[in-house]
Amino acid sequence: MSYNIILEVEDLSLETKQHQKLVNRVSFALGKWETLGLVGESGSGKSLTLRAILGLLPRGVEKVAGTVQSDERTAMVFQDPRGALDPLCPVVKQLSEVVRFRQQVSKKAARGIALELLERLGLPDSLKTEDRYPSQLSGGQCQRVVIAIALACKPSILLCDEPTTALDVTVQKQIIETISALQKDLGFAMVFVTHNLAVAAAMCSKLCVMKNGEIVEQGETLELLQNPQDPYTQMLINSVLPVPELEGSERIWN
Numbered sequence: 261m262s263y264n265i266i267l268e269v270e271d272l273s274l275e276t277k278q279h280q281k282l283v284n285r286v287s288f289a290l291g292k293w294e295t296l297g298l299v300g301e302s303g304s305g306k307s308l309t310l311r312a313i314l315g316l317l318p319r320g321v322e323k324v325a326g327t328v329q330s331d332e333r334t335a336m337v338f339q340d341p342r343g344a345l346d347p348l349c350p351v352v353k354q355l356s357e358v359v360r361f362r363q364q365v366s367k368k369a370a371r372g373i374a375l376e377l378l379e380r381l382g383l384p385d386s387l388k389t390e391d392r393y394p395s396q397l398s399g400g401q402c403q404r405v406v407i408a409i410a411l412a413c414k415p416s417i418l419l420c421d422e423p424t425t426a427l428d429v430t431v432q433k434q435i436i437e438t439i440s441a442l443q444k445d446l447g448f449a450m451v452f453v454t455h456n457l458a459v460a461a462a463m464c465s466k467l468c469v470m471k472n473g474e475i476v477e478q479g480e481t482l483e484l485l486q487n488p489q490d491p492y493t494q495m496l497i498n499s500v501l502p503v504p505e506l507e508g509s510e511r512i513w514n
């Protein structure tokens with residue numbers, strides 16, 4: 261890996277045990293501080309690619325070729341925040357345990373670091389004083405806790421698998437702004453999986469467009485969106501609905 265590259269995926273291929281190809285010869289590189297977006301339709305292999313980077317492939321899926329070279333401090337934020345948390349454990353305790361394990365500090369120090377992290381993520385002070393379980397938090401608050409847990413590992417690479425898909429649009433925007441601000445503060449690199457081209461354009465300096473398990477096009481975000489070469493990328497861009505004019509235009513619901 262060259263000096264500034266923190267993650268390099270080369271010719272990665274994943275298959276089921278029955279040899280069904282799921283990801284085929286995927287290659288990309290991520291520089292320090294950079295954010296790379298993986299975009300493409302559902303089922304195109306984005307999540308499996310992230311899981312392969314983390315070495316956490318689901319049962320029945322195998323890496324059959326290729327290499328992944330990455331910094332060992334890699335953490336992941338999953339799509340479904342509630343599913344990523346233990347429903348039977350108060351959230352501060354869950355976060356403290358990760359801090360204690362990953363940062364090798366005392367129980368008391370871990371709780372202090374956990375509370376600081378929660379504050380940094382804009383979670384309410386009531387979490388400091390009362391035990392709150394995931395079911396007592398909103399979806400956006402659960403996602404903030406999950407992000408705090410990922411950051412407790414002090415990652416140099418953060419893998420985000422559609423971290424805002426399960427949230428409403430205003431909360432989506434807040435979470436994306438929070439992640440961007442934390443990235444500026446803490447200086448990690450990111451691979452960001454999203455369906456949303458607007459989010460990808462706002463967050464990512466480079467994009468890889470995936471279709472049927474392959475990267476059909478990759479490049480600098482602006483260049484790629486302004487001058488897409490692959491018909492599939494062109495179709496993705498054309499399928500983003502423009503915000504309709506509010507007066508005088510035909511509406512679908514009329």
Ligand SMILES: Nc1ncnc2c1ncn2[C@@H]1O[C@H](COP(=O)(O)OP(=O)(O)OP(=O)(O)O)[C@@H](O)[C@H]1O
Pocket residue numbers: 276282300301302303304305306307308309318319320321
């Ligand atoms: N455990 C598994 N066993 C067999 N096939 C799987 C498994 N997990 C995923 N797949 C298949 O691998 C392909 C890629 O899945 P993946 O979850 O990476 O897609 P994705 O691009 O992340 O989709 P989405 O945007 O909907 O999350 C899909 O065809 C999916 O059905």
